[in-house]
Amino acid sequence: MEIKYLILFFFCGSALCCDIAPAYWCDTEAIASQCGVLPACSDRLYPSYATEADPVVVGVYFECLCPDSIRFITNMLFPTWVKLRTTGVMKIMMVPYGKATMNRHGSGYNFTCQHGPQECEGNIIENCLLNETNYDEAKYLPVIQCMERSPQPVAAAEQCITRSGLNWTNINACASSVNGTMLMHKAGLATAALNPSLTWVPWITINGIHTDHIQSSAITDLLTLVCETYKGEKPRSCQHTKHGIGAYARRQRFSNKLYFRSRG
Incomplete structure (x- = not known):
């Protein structure tokens, strides 16, 4: 089944078809790279980390409803963020889209x-939540954690957003309008710009790079991967990090082959 959403405009630059307005080119690393403006976007992508070492992105x-995505977010990503949130070691970039597809239909798009x-x-x-919080992980990640921990993530959205102190009315209006369509379209472009292309979900990158080793390390022990990648002085949170998230890491280590065959 396909759902039709309207979109405001379709943009292609003369040198490179980015399919998105220039105002959005610096929103993610993937889009900036596809549009050939990654160096120019560095200040906007990492505005608050002018320290001795860049954070691990x-x-x-x-x-939203992928079981593997839910496990990774709730059991690995969020606990790692809690451990490192005050250290400046890690920055998170989330793109909700995955294996969705979009087809142009008249003045709009069909998303499947x-x-x-x-x-x-x-x-x-x-x-829309990411946009409403200006992509501030301290504001949006606890909400996504709340949603994804629920047996019905979509039904839980209003309660999770309201409990966080954010404006559900604004976010719901966005999701029901052309603005939400534009944001979904942008997430699709960022996903399509991945190199190598996404083949399973969740697809993990470190500093814009994806390899099988990064994927396997991220899903088994993200804390150790981030701490070992970070080039600055290690904070106390990085001490004794080998399999630092505990039981989940141990459970996942033996099931990587199954994970990589998962359809998400």
């Missing part, structure tokens, strides 16, 4: 999501 390309229309709805809500 963890990119998470995921789907891997886990059905409800997942498209959830992905758009989470894209």
Whole structure:
């Protein structure tokens, strides 16, 4: 089943077709890279980390209702963020889209999501949440954690957002409008710009790079991966990090082959 959402405009620059307005080119590393403006976007992508070492940027390309995405976010990403949130060691970039597809239809787009229309709805809500919080992980990540821990993430969105002190009315209006469509479209472009291309979900990048080793390390022990990648002085939170998230890391280590065969 496909859901039609209207989109405001379609943009292609003369030198490179980015399919998005220049105002959005610096929103993610993937889009900046596709549009050939990554160096010019460095200050905007990392505005608050002018320290002795850059943070490790963890990119998470995921789907709202994907079981593997839910496990990674709730059992690995969020606990790692809690440990490192005050250290400046890690920066998170989340892109809710995954294996969704979009097809141009008249003046709009049809989105089809891997886990059905409800997942498209959830992905758009989470894209609007990111936008509403100005992509501030301290504001949006606890909400996404709250949603994804729920048996029904989409139904839990209003309660999770309201409890966080954010404006549900604004986010819901975004999700029901062309603004939400634009944000979903932008997430799709960022996902399509990945190199290598996304083949499973969640798709993890470190500083814009994806390898099988990074993927495997991220899903088994993200804390150790981030701490070992960070080039600055290690904070106390990085001490004794080998399999530092505990039981989840131990459970996942033996099931990587199954994970990589997962459809997300």
